[in-house]
Amino acid sequence: MQRIVGPDYLVAGRYRLSSKLGSGGMGSVWLARDTLLDREVAIKQVISTAGMSEAAANDVRSRAMREGRIAARLSHDHSIAMYDVALEGGEPWLVMEYLPSRSLAQALNVTEALPPRQVAQIGAQVADALTQAHASGIVHRDIKPGNILIADRGRAAGTVKISDFGISRAKGDPHRTQTGVITGTPAYFAPEVARGDDPTEASDVFSLGATLYTATEGQPPFGIDENSIALLHKVAKAEIMRPVHSGDLTDALLVMLEPDPARRPTMAQARDLLANIAAGSGGSIDYVLDAPLLESDGTVPFWARRGAATGPARRANRLPSSTVTGLPAAHQSVPLDRVPRPGPHVPAAPDTAAPGATAPGPAAPGPAAPGFPHAAPGFPPVAPPPTGPASAVPMAVAIVLLCVALAVVAVVVLALTRM
DSSP, X not given: OOOOOOTTOEETTTEEEEEEEEEETTEEEEEEEETTTTEXXXXXXXXXXXXXXXXHHHHHHHHHHHHHHHHHTOOOTTBOOEEEEEEETTEEEEEEEOOOEEEHHHHTTXXXXXXXXXXXXXXXXXXXXXXXXXXXXXXXXXXXXXXXXXXXXXXXTTOEEEXXXXXXXXXTOSOOOXXXXXXXXXGGOOHHHHTTOOOOHHXXXXXXXXHHHHHHXXXXXXXXXXXXXXXXXXXXXXXXXXXXXXXXXXXXXXXXXXXXXXXXXXXXXXXXXXXXXXXXTTOOHHHHHHSOOOOTTSSOOGGGSTTOOOOOGGGTTXXXXXXXXXXXXXXXXXXXXXXXXXXXXXXXXXXXXXXXXXXXXXXXXXXXXXXXXTOOTTOOOOOOOOOSGGGGHHHHHHHHHHHHHHHHHHHHHHHHHHO
């Protein structure tokens, strides 16, 4: 009789499970103790193949093995390390570095948004790890707030790491996604991926830009929509909302969110842009890339500390986080030269600061192309929100409706007083 997997279960005669850290469509992650090396590890239980056809079960097993092999090719201070692939009952379990942490998505349940300088440092460190991944021929394909971890206790507190290469692909990998079907988290897709193109290094740059945008603005660049298909169509049109809380980070975000993948910076260029912003005038880029996240007084930011209270229930799970598979591509046939550019197509975002956010003030108006020194040549300007007569129409309608409502209330009150 097969034992039920749970606390105290021993995997492969070596890894004793303690407690479940999380779960999703790709499996469950457990905290465990490596009884051989006497250390804590995170161990990923791939979804059970029980009841699957032999072909489907083999696909699940081979996908897990690919994830293990791909992650094992990376060795970077800002990437979760892969230690082992353990076989238990013929099923693979992925054994990884355990980082006591909260994800960037969880941090955004503590505070509505993060200060741009801190977001720039998070982005620079993640981009540094992804630069190495790209140099190794690996595309992550699922960069999002839930896959960026910040250590929340101990000597490692404030350390940033990218995790979950579960749907990554290595160049030359013969296992390809079915044509017209895409996998990932739609809210952070690059437009070309939403249209069915294969994910590339450039789409990783866009996804990182979308993740950092979310950290400063409190929502992804295409907004939030529970309908994945509707969101895909919005992403395919490349119509982002203009960032209003990102301060000095604005130009770098817009360059990373360039609709045309050929005009985006490389991941290494994005890392340098972000590191320069985080370092500030006279700061050290090397320090930014190596140091944990710290406040000016040398303490870890409150949102990254263990025990920091989460916000009201309305914040919980507000951000899209689930990796989905089997989504049909949207607008596959749309040529790049017909995709709307950020400019007149960028809807104006509200100009009220997110509660709990550090208000950086409005970004200074730039020249026709963003004034960032490393911006891609010819990057189109972003149009300001409309301020002409057209924008006054909704206000006029609202005033008329208010007057009508007040008149109705007055008539009712008068009738009641005469009774």
